[in-house]
Amino acid sequence: MQPHVDGHGFAPPRHRPLGRERRTSALAALVITVALAVGTLVAATVVSAGLARAAALGLTNIRDGVAIAVLAGLLFAGLASMAADVVELRRRRDD
Known part of the structure; x- marks a missing residue:
């Protein structure tokens, strides 16, 4: 059985602070945040378009x-x- 992993994600292990990798880690977190925001906007747009189409057909x-x-x-x-x-x-x- 593997030992318990205390940290996860983009954070380094506690015994090894980030050096030059700090910029890469921050960029990865930024890209993921932007991708999540864009995905949420796309999903909201699709749902809105679907509701508008259903309303135009008189279904809702x-x-x-x-x-x-x-x-x-x-x-x-x-x-x-x-x-x-x-x-x-x-x-x-x-x-």
């Missing part, structure tokens, strides 16, 4: 779209809150 009510938008907004707010909590817990643990 405009209130359905508002309900979906509110649900998606609450989902993203909850995920952001959870991510902030994880960051805060890690910061407290490291202090």
Whole structure:
């Protein structure tokens, strides 16, 4: 059985600080963040276009779209809150 891995992602092991790799690690994190944002925008655009098409065909009510938008907004707010909590817990643990 493998030993427990304390860290993951782009962070270096605690016993080996980043040297020249810092820029590469930061660039990788930036690229992933931008890709996630673009993917979210593409998904929102596709869903909006689908709702508009369904509304044009008379298959849905405009209130359905508002309900979906509110649900998606609450989902993203909850995920952001959870991510902030994880960051805060890690910061407290490291202090």
